[in-house]
Every structure is written in C-alpha cells, then in structure tokens.
Amino acid sequence: MTDWMGMSAAPRTPPAGLKARVLARAGAAGAPPRWPLALAAGLALAAAGFAWWGRVEALRVADVQGRLTQMAAAYRDTLSLLRSPGTRVIQIPVSTNGQAGAVTIFADTMSHRWLVTCHHLAPNQPGQVYQLWFITTTGMASAAVIAEAGNVPMVKELEMPKGAGTVVGAAMSIEPGAGSSAPTGPMVFHYML
C-alpha cells in the first residue's frame, strides 16, 4: 500500500511562524466550493437583468417606431394634400387683440379636405376659445375648436361637413367655454371662397 509511503519519511519540526503563515494563506483562499455558486447566481441575475433590460428596450423601441410610423403617415398625408392638383391656398390676415396674424387654408377639392394653419393668434382669454366654422349653403357648421394660441403655429386637418350644404366659405369667432353650436361671439374673420 504505497498510500502510506509518505509516512516513511522522517518527520521534521515545522519552523516557528509557518503555521500562522499557512493558516493566513488558507484564510485568504476563502471557500472556493462556494464561489462557483455565487458566480452562477451572479450570472443568472445578470442574465435576468439583461433580459428585463432587453424587454424594456424592445418595448420602448417598438413604441418609438409606432409613433414614428404614425408621424410619417401623417406627414405623407399632409404632403399628398399639399401636392394635390385640386388644392387651393387661401391666406387670410387676421388681427386678434391687436396682434397681427394669419390663417392659411389649403383646400383640396378632390379629397374634400382642408388643412388649416393659424399663425400668431393672440392667446385666448380665460373661458374663451377660437372656433373655426364652415360657411355652407345651409348655414354655419362647426369645423374645429382651437383652445390654444400663441407664437406656435397650429395645424388642423378638417373633413368637409357631412349632411350640410356645399361649403362656400370659412369663418372664425371667439366663443365661450368649449365652443358653441352656432357663432355667438366676435368674428375674427369671415371669408367667402
């Protein structure tokens, strides 16, 4: 049994201080049987973190992509309206509360849609809104309510009113609250096509 051969060597007295050095080395060596477990746990945690981060990023990217797609579609639609051979441009200078501005209407007679932009309208008074009207052969029909104003241009895309007569003009008035079913306030402009 050569396993015991080592015991045939003469024992030697370990030098003083060797034990302390050996125990210190062993202590510094720690407990390796546990580190693979800690490493595995760390890797699993990191993998879960990456998976979660990847999922969040994928959702964020999908959201951004969806919004970009919508914006691109809107821009393409606007561009098609502007490029349409049936589009007529009407620019109407306005003055609101002493401030000079303009309302521009891109009226497409082929798709029966309007693109309306408002520049430099004075801010609404509290409890008031600007309201855009179609002037039809049967009377006034509400086109849009514009609750905000200021230096930022506002753009509205409008479908022609259904069930009303032919649109023959456009108007804008200042109305109380969330708007009115018929013009009641002061007119900003009244324009016949």
Next chain:
Amino acid sequence: MTQPKRLSEDRERDLIRRLVDRDEQALSELYDHLAPWVLGVAYRVLGDDDEAGEVVGDVFVQVWTKIRQHDAARGPLVPWVLSIARNRALDLLRRRRRWHRKAERLRLEHRGEVDETATPGEASVPGWPVHQEVHRALAALPAEQREALTLAYFEGLSQSEIATRTGTPLGTVKTRMRVAQQKLAEALRHVRDWMV
C-alpha cells in the same frame, strides 16, 4: 516518552466534516497533527527547508479549499494529504529544474535507505506509530524492492528511469515494484486509523 494514542475513524470523519464546514480550528488541528509529516515528505523529495516549507503551505491551502474532493471510500485522510504533499514537492522539483542536482544529492544522502536523522523525537510527533509501522514494512522488503519504491515515490522516477538509474532491466523493475507494492499493502492492511 508519551504514549501514543489512536485517532479513531470517527474522529477523522468529524475533522473532515468540520473542514467541509469551513471550521478554521479543524484546519489548525490538522496542521498540528500532520505538518511534521507533510514537511518530512516535502523535505525528503526536495532536500531544501525553504522549498519544503513552501510545499507545506500549498498542501494545507489545497486541503482547505479541496476537502470536498477527498473520497473517504478510497482511503483515509492522511495518505490523501501526504500524496498531495508528494505531488506538490515533485512538481516543484521539476518546475525549478533542479532535478538532476537534487536527485543526485538525495541519492548520495539516502542511498535508498530511509533517513531518520531529522527526526525531532519519536513519540513527541503525532503519527509516530504509523511511521514505525511503515518503516517496518519497508525494512522487511528486499533492498532492491525498497529502492525501487523509494525512487518512485520520493523522486518521482518512472519505471524506465529507475531501470536506467539502477542499471536494471525494465521488466525486472516492474516485477520488483509490483511485488513490493503487494507486500507493502499486505503488511499495512491493518492501518486504517492514523495514530497520534
């Protein structure tokens, strides 16, 4: 002269369990019992106190970190620790390329015999009775068988190298080693506990 006492297999199992549980006191106890023997093996191989001390550090760190690799079914703790010491010492011997110089010096010092000149004092060393038993078993072998085993164990020589060193045919060396191992195994069959 203190009377040696036996360390039972139960005590050894308890020591191993405590080492597995990272009980530093158990490592300290193991060092107290085994350090002289680990140092003895390392010195026997290396013939250098500083290098042997380095091996002792390596061995106990390895025991501390790899104790789960000890398979009690394959043998007691002490031979396992001593085999680590032997392997470490031989690695160091080879790595530092002092093989021929040290082997020659050891050959001259030991001449195939077991050197007891560095013995610190019989029963003051834990494990002395096992040392004596192994000695008796080795001494009972014919000189050429004992030499072959000693060259293989303490100098790490292969059977071919032993044949070259001793000027003996390889087949004879193989036979001597096989027979010697069988005799040694038979003689030490009863050694199951390590004694302190």
